[in-house]
Amino acid sequence: EADIYQTPRYLVIGTGKKITLECSQTMGHDKMYWYQQDPGMELHLIHYSYGVNSTEKGDLSSESTVSRIRTEHFPLTLESARPSHTSQYLCASSAGTEVNYEQYFGPGTRLTVT
Amino acid sequence: KNQVEQSPQSLIILEGKNCTLQCNYTVSPFSNLRWYKQDTGRGPVSLTIMTFSENTKSNGRYTATLDADTKQSSLHITASQLSDSASYICVVSDRGSTLGRLYFGRGTQLTVWP
Numbered sequence: 292e293a294d295i296y297q298t299p300r301y302l303v304i305g306t307g308k309k310i311t312l313e314c315s316q317t318m319g320h321d322k323m324y325w326y327q328q329d330p331g332m333e334l335h336l337i338h339y340s341y342g343v344n345s346t347e348k349g350d351l352s353s354e355s356t357v358s359r360i361r362t363e364h365f366p367l368t369l370e371s372a373r374p375s376h377t378s379q380y381l382c383a384s385s386a387g388t389e390v391n392y393e394q395y396f397g398p399g400t401r402l403t404v405t
Numbered sequence: 406k407n408q409v410e411q412s413p414q415s416l417i418i419l420e421g422k423n424c425t426l427q428c429n430y431t432v433s434p435f436s437n438l439r440w441y442k443q444d445t446g447r448g449p450v451s452l453t454i455m456t457f458s459e460n461t462k463s464n465g466r467y468t469a470t471l472d473a474d475t476k477q478s479s480l481h482i483t484a485s486q487l488s489d490s491a492s493y494i495c496v497v498s499d500r501g502s503t504l505g506r507l508y509f510g511r512g513t514q515l516t517v518w519p
Contacts, residue, residue: 295448333409333509334449334494381448394507396448 294318297382297397300323304372305405312367312400313381323365324394326381327351340365372404407432408513409510411495417516422485426513428478428495434499440469440480443512445490452480483518 295316304310316323322372326334326349336349342387354376355369365384369376382397409430418424430438437456441449453462453469455478461470466483466519482489499506 319494331511331514333511335509336507393451393454396450398448399446401446 295382295384295395295397297380297400299400299405300398301401303403303405305395306348306373308372310369310372310402312380312382312402313395314365314367315363316365316384316395317363318384318386319360319362319385320384320395322385322392323359324383324385325349325355325357325365325367326383328379328381328399330360330379338367366379372402374404377402377404407497407499408510409495409497409508410494411510411513414511415512415516416515417518418485420487420517420519422487423471423481423483424485426480426482426493426495426515426517428480428510430476430478430495430508431495432476432497432499432508434500435473435476436500438469438478439496439498440467440478441483441496443494445491449494482515485515487517488518490515490517 298313312385318322325338327337333340335351337351337353337365338357340346355367379401380400381399383394385392385394427498439454440452443449452467455471468481471478492514494512495510497508
């Protein structure tokens with residue numbers, strides 16, 4: 292079992308609220324990722340980080356923002372939640388060797404915006 | 406366009422039976438191919454990773470094959486158990502960047518009935 296944690300696991304919130312999804316890992320991995328996954332659909336990369344103070348946008352455009360102040364922590368923030376943000380958000384991390392690097396996933400946060 | 410296609414979309418089998426899941430990809434240049442198992446409401450967990458030079462890899466009752474010439478992979482599950490009920494996701498990594506971009510399939514939803 293990978294040592295990567297996400298909180299909350301489930302969140303139901305009203306439109307316009309600000310939310311932060313937490314992700315932390317205890318493996319000392321430099322690379323961390325946020326994915327968005329709708330039911331029956333593939334994972335889409337929305338943010339990634341190579342290390343502290345490094346953040347990049349992924350392939351899927353997202354209104355969320357991320358920060359990486361500490362190696363082990365990679366929170367995702369939505370300033371004003373909307374129903375279109377309803378989805379599952381998965382955090383992952385990897386040690387980052389090029390060929391066979393393994394991505395370890397957290398359990399996910401199921402977000403519902405009403 | 407880099408894509409990963411999986412079939413079937415869903416599959417129901419009886420406990421103890423074997424099954425094979427298929428994955429076709431067009432990702433280039435190819436780095437490696439992974440199979441993940443994703444239980445409902447959880448993050449994906451890696452089953453196997455295969456590079457270009459590997460054509461088969463086993464992990465307990467799971468055996469993955471790779472034909473890099475035809476760009477096809479399969480995941481064979483032997484003597485299925487109720488706990489095998491999950492979504493099985495094929496993921497292909499390219500060598501186009503330091504990040505090692507991952508391309509996700511939509512998964513095959515496997516249900517094992519007693």
